Each structure stands twice: as C-alpha cells, then as structure tokens.
Amino acid sequence: MNQSCDIAVKVENRPFVELVPVKLPAPSLGDNTADLDRLTRTLSQSGFSPVRLAPGRMDEVVRKIRALGLSFRTVLGYAATHWEILDVVEASGDRPLFGFAVDLGSTTLVLRLIDILRRKIVEETAVKNPQVKWGEDILSRILFARSREGLGELRACLIEACSKAMEKMMKDCGVAARSVHALCCAGNTAMSHFFWGLDPSNICREPYIPAANTFPTVHASELGFDFLPASLLYLFPNVGAYVGGDIVSGVVAADLNRSEQTRMLIDVGTNAEVVVGNRQWLLACAGAAGPALEGGVVERGMQAVSGAIDRVRIDRQTGEPDFGVVGSAKAAGICGSGLIELVAEMFSSKILTIQGKFTELPCSRFRDTPDGRAYALALSSQTVDGQEILVSEIDIGVFLKSKAAMYTILSVICRKVGLNFADLEKIYIAGAFGNHIDPEMAVRIGMIPDLPLDTYHGVGNSSLSGASMLLCDRTLLTEVETVRNMITYVELNVNVELINEFRGAQFIPHTDPRLFPSVQSP
C-alpha cells in the first residue's frame, strides 16, 4: 500500500541519508591520489567531512567507482561524528533511498518502510515481539537476560523477528536490500538493552543504572542485520531506566521541547509514561497504569486488534448495549477504549454506581457467575467463540484502579511543577490506545482531566513517528540531544498523599466532583 506522506519535517533536504553527486578529477601521472582518497577528498571539498568507509565495504565501493567512471553519486549516511559512505551509484536516474523506522515495543514491534527522499511511508507492519514467550512483563525478561546466554537468546529472536518482517516488507514492495540505507529504532530502556545485547539487570535495581543510555550510529550489519550491507543503524538514546528512547522519540515527534506553551504527552503502552513541559523544561514520570487500559488485565480483555470491541453505547432506558468491533463482524473480546466506553456508558445508564458497583436496576444483561454478578456486553450469537462476553465487577474494579493510576500520575506530575491542568495547552495521547480513545468518555469516567475536549490529540505511535521523522530530517538529532538533556525524571514516591489521591480517583469520575464539572451526575 502506498500511503500518503504523514512525515512532518521541519527542514528541507536534510535527510538522514543523502545522494551526493560526485565528479572526480581524472587520475593521471601527475595526480596519482588513490581511488578512495580521491573520493574522500572530493566529498570533503563539498562539505562532507570527515567521511568513513567500513573496511568490509571498501573493495566493493572501489570496484564500483572503477566501473562507474568519474561521475557518479555517493550514498552518504549521517553518523553525527562523521559521514559514512554506504554505496556509490550511477550518476543519474531515479534512485530512491529507503529506510526502516522501528518501534521496539515490549509487546509489539511496529516497522515502517520509508522512501526517505520522497518522505513517503511505503508500508507499515506490526508483528508480535517474540520475546513474549519469556514473559509478557519486561521484568521476567530482564531476569532471564542476566546470563549471557539468556541475553543472547532474547537479542537473537528480536533481531530475527525484525529481519523477517523487514525482508517480507521489502519483498512485498519490491525494494532491494542494497537500496535500504538506514534503520532508525526506538524502544524503552530494557528493549534498547536487549536490542544492543547489553545486560539490563541493573535497570530494575536501585539506583536503576542502565548499562548504556547512548549508542553510536553503526553499520546495520554490526548488530546482525547482515542482509542490509549498505545501511546505518541509529538507536534513540534513553534518558534513564524509566524513560527510554521511545519517549525521547515521542517528545521530539510532538515537538514538546520547542513549544512556548506547556503541553503534555501521555504514552499508554504496557506502562503509562507522561512527559510535561515546554521549551524551557521537561518533566517525565512513569507508572503501571497501562495493562488494564490496554485491555491486558480484564478477563476478556485484548489489544485493539481485529475482533476487539472498541466502541460501546448503552441505551439509557433499557440498559441494552450497542457496540463496534475492530475489523470483524463478531467480537472476540474488549480492548482498552472499549472498556472506557463501557464503564462510561454503564455509569451514565445508572448500571454502575460511583463506586463502580452494579446497581439494583433491572437489566436483562446481568448474569450471575461464580465470580459474582457480570454484565453481558456481547451475546453468544455476537461472538467469535459463541460465548457471551461478560464483564464482572472484579474486572471493573481492576479497570478503575488503572484509570485511577493514570489520573493520579497526571495530578502528581502537574502538582510537582505547580501547574493546574488548565495550564496545559495541549495533551497528546500516544499509543494504540491514544488512537482509539474518545476523550469525552475518558473524561466522563475521570481518567483524564476535565478540560475542553479539543485539548486532547491522539497522535498514534509517537515513538514510530519520531523515528520516521528522523529518517527524513537529520537535524532532529539535535532535538534528540536537547530533549535527552532537558528531561528530568520524577520518581512517584508512594506516600500517604499519593495513596489518598489514588483512592479518590478510583470513583467515577472522582470523590471530588468539583474536579469534573462537565460530568453530569446521571
């Protein structure tokens, strides 16, 4: 599929990889500079200096230079400290440069094949992170990676999964390996460690010191992408154990660090990570708000993939639900945004109390189960497996804890810097979740602050966006460094104040109704 370009770039013509025309002076008895030195000298005169060429690439490049004659184009990759000669190609003709942007998610790997010079997304694919077999949660994987063998296995399967996905995308789109010149990856700190083959064990031990936060730009083959002989690899730097390259990438994509007004980025993945700030300061914190919001904890919960109920409306009179399913006629489960809408609608329909308990209203959808009462969101005729999709009070309790955690994180981080929610000009919601969520519903249940709805902007996978943008605009590397140095990480200390805040936020929308003036009591 050829999607239209959604890669916003700020500066013209500064891609991560360039196609630089070169005209070499003819060698002669009077100027017997060697082929590669001649190329280096010529590039240097055009402002590309210093340049390097990997030992393993030299012979091929020299032979090509000899075959091409004195006029050709050089594919130059930008490695911050130098330019890397990746290839030489014929002097004219269409020669697209491709790159991959990769979001190294702990659950899902999302890859984009990008036509760098045209700033076009050629193809996008999501695949499961195969590391899941060593544990859904990142902690089990970190423990497994303590041994070199364990780390080696985790790394190998990650590289293999990325490689396979890339090779399939290249095949589908007819892109040759020699035309791929950049890999731009972002992940959280643990994923970055797995990707690079670094012991992550100290990430989760006080004082939470990663093995590395910054990574040199290297040849893709150095990290095992042997099928990409002419490609650089860039991995976004981490800020620390809890703020990874994915967040840095997201902040750069959302341009938080250049905004005059104070803005917020909420990235809901397996964890919830929040960054707030403006051009003068950036504050980040993270919390375990995510799993239930992604549908991961609720019994029939699932991610927002085919079969997931993501839209729910409930008839105020009858209590009968109407719902939408992602890409399918029948439902298999319910995803995060579906849960938000379900709870909001149940509350508005008086099926749920402010405490999140079922009311005594008569409703044909109530069921008695061994786990207590439940609400049948989908009937057996509407589901993939012929089983009703039931949501119990327990499920709702778990979900309300997650939404409360989210609201608490937002409250605490704002209080840390003496801000009111109303001071936030924009709030970006990233993650698969952010794309599906209806802010009105989320406000109604008290998950996010009661602000004008146009304050909220779903920005999709902002980590992937940042990586895509960097491929097309290398000047963002400066922004990356700025963001990395600006972000201060705030530890959310568990204290009495926080616990009280959290308790109040578990109600619908909150124990303090003044915080949600727009939410009408049903």
Add this chain to the structure above:
Amino acid sequence: MNQSCDIAVKVENRPFVELVPVKLPAPSLGDNTADLDRLTRTLSQSGFSPVRLAPGRMDEVVRKIRALGLSFRTVLGYAATHWEILDVVEASGDRPLFGFAVDLGSTTLVLRLIDILRRKIVEETAVKNPQVKWGEDILSRILFARSREGLGELRACLIEACSKAMEKMMKDCGVAARSVHALCCAGNTAMSHFFWGLDPSNICREPYIPAANTFPTVHASELGFDFLPASLLYLFPNVGAYVGGDIVSGVVAADLNRSEQTRMLIDVGTNAEVVVGNRQWLLACAGAAGPALEGGVVERGMQAVSGAIDRVRIDRQTGEPDFGVVGSAKAAGICGSGLIELVAEMFSSKILTIQGKFTELPCSRFRDTPDGRAYALALSSQTVDGQEILVSEIDIGVFLKSKAAMYTILSVICRKVGLNFADLEKIYIAGAFGNHIDPEMAVRIGMIPDLPLDTYHGVGNSSLSGASMLLCDRTLLTEVETVRNMITYVELNVNVELINEFRGAQFIPHTDPRLFPSVQSP
C-alpha cells in the same frame, strides 16, 4: 627469548595503547548516568575524548565494570580521530600490554611480539608469505587478485599465515589473546591491498592508481583477526603505487624527515627502493634491482637464511676461496651479500676482468660446464647436497646487471636534485641484505658510491622497526603523515642517458674509474 630493547622512542609515555586509571563517581538516585556513559564522561574529563566502544565489546565491558567496582583501569587504543576502549582491567597489579609489529613482505612476513609499555621485543619470527604459491613476483598475484575470489584467496592465506604465526608466538611466550591490544602492519602497496582485501589491479596500469593509500584504524577482528578481541589494527599508509607503507615506516624509523643533513635510505627487498632527503624534502624512487642482490636470480642463489654463504675471501695467490655459512656447517647456496663478496674477491684476485669475465689465470676452481666456465665456490664435501656450488659467468652477468641497476638508481635520484654523493651525510641500508652487506665490498664492485665507509649504516628491517616504534610512540603518527605528504615519487624514465649510465655501471667497479678513487686496480 627476551631480547633487550631496541625500540627507540622519541617521546616518553605516549604508547599506541594506554592503561588509564579510572575512578568512577558512584551511581545514585541523584546521578543515574548509565555505566558506559559514566565511563565515557570520566575518560573525557581526563582528556581522552572522543572515546568509542565497538558494539560487540559493549556488553563484556559493562559486565566487567560491574564486577570491578568503581576503580579500575581502561585499556585505551589511539585511533587518531578518537580513543577506542579496548578493555577494562583491575585497578592495580602488573598488566602488560602487548602488540604485534608486522612487516608484510612479498616473500617473507616478519612479526614481532612487543611488550608495549616496557618497550621490549618479546619474540620475533619470520615466516614465508604463503602467497608465493601464486607467484614469486607480485605481478602474478596482482593478476590473480583481479577476480574477487582470487583476491579473497590471497587475502585469506595472508591473514591465516599472520594469525598462525601470532598464535604460536603468544603460546611460546605465554601471552593471552586478551592482552594483545595492537597490530601495527606495514607492507608495500600491493601487499597492503591484499591485506585489506582491495582490488590491486590498477597499481600496475598507467596512471598507477591504488584503490586506497590510507586506511582507517580498525578493530583487528574487522580484518579477520577474530582471536584478538581487544586489539586495534593500524596499517601504514602508502604514498603511491611504488612507494608503500613499508617505505614510509622505514623513513620514519630512520628519521630522514627530521634530519638537518641530507640522508639516504636504501631498502633492498624484492625491489630496491631509495629515499633521499632531509627535513625539507624527500624524494623516492624504485627499481627492479633486488632479486639478484637477494640471491634470487643466480642459479644457486638463496636468501640469507641457514645454509647461505654470506662471507667470501679468496686467496690472492692461489684463487682458493674461504667462506662463511649462515647458521650451518655446510653450504646450500649463496645469498646476496655472499655474491657481492665473491665478485669483489674474484675481481681483486684477478679471477674476473673489469667486464665480469673469467680471466685466463690458472685456478683449480674453474670448471667447464654445459653453460660455459664456472667457479667452484664450495666443493662437494662442503655442501649440504654433496654438489659443488658453481657460479657461472652467466650468474655473474645477471648479478652485475643488478648491481648496475642499484648504482644507476642512486646516481639518477641524486642527479635529479642536483646532489653529489658526497653531499649525503648518512646512507642507511635496510633489508635483510643491509644487515649482511660489507660496504667496503659493495664499494669495491661499484654497487654503491665510493664514500667514507662510516657513511653506511645497516639498519635491518626498517619497515618492522618503524612499526615497532609506532606501537611504543603514537606521536610518530604525525611523522607518518608528514613523510607521506613530503615524499615525491620520481619515475625513472628509460632514456638514452639512463641506458648509458646503466651500461657503464655494469663494469667492475665502473667504466669511469674516477668515480671509485678508493678502489685499487688489482
């Protein structure tokens, strides 16, 4: 064997690899800089910046840092544009850093294991260059290397031969692979191409353009030395097709570029290469004077190894010879310096005419052979194979052409810059040949100019000396660049003048006796 140090260094404490003590600030919740970033920052504060660490080394280094605690030493290699972190080791205790200096000769590979910090040669070994099986002469190998497969084979056997020799030396001397941190190599331009895996075919085609004259400092493993995981590799740069890194290394070792007085370096290997100059200018030329001088063309010729006759005296009355053999009781052949002495002594004993023909003097050593008359230098009882070692008029003719070529090269290069031989303050003679030659004998036959004998200095393998010195003194890298930029290569155009010069020089000592006033007519 523990030889005493012969590595002259000009600057104290600037080795190619350093052992840098590091004391890291303790990580804390307030300073959660990652392990590697902490190391990089600390090194940078000590003046080592920028530093790099290869992706494949990172995990091992981090794990070691964690095991060593906050105080340890870093093994840093100097890569000109940056410092390379090669390893981290315990904070105290004897920790020698080893390196190999390698002379990549087209016939012989000579390797030295060096204790870098003590500036001691631990062991030296010479092995045959296995590429000889594709041709003694470099031209056959260049032709063979035109195909990638051919080049691959030539390179592989070279790397393998070096590796085997190194591994044996390390085993013999009890040096672990992880203690070897530098490989410093020098070879002629073709050998440098084979070593790096570069197509050499344009070296011997007008306008004689090498693929590369300069090479980045890389990890030894990048060139296939996988058994040296913590070692940098430096290859001396070439000046051009005919002046290789071995000559640059030799000039640096001989310090020609810093001499107030004009000096000359003659390197007699498979070719004869000559550099003349001082701190203001350097001129180089090369010619095919070598093979006969190394004993390579004469029928019973051989290199100066065990069994080679290298000293000859002939009784002026009887014409009976007395000779010395390298490391053996019986003779197997005659080497270059032996030939020089034989011809000089035959001339002084009136066995040879000024034209290099046998005289009619009665002599029991003359033999009649199918190839004409010959002189029996060694009797059957004195040789390894029980065959007399005969030197024919044809052999002598070949040899005289070589010595004439040598003298002609020296004449021409001096004339190019308007110098008389007497203007040369010192003449260094390098190569195995240089170590064995007796200047008085070489003057007597008119191979080298008739100058005071203390003008001549045998300097052995000057290419290997330069490589050894660089391991112990990285400031010589500046000298290398200076030399490379200073040297002007002079093509010896074959013209009438040169041919006349060459013809005159084929006599003993010369057709013009005024050029050799010290040589008495016998």
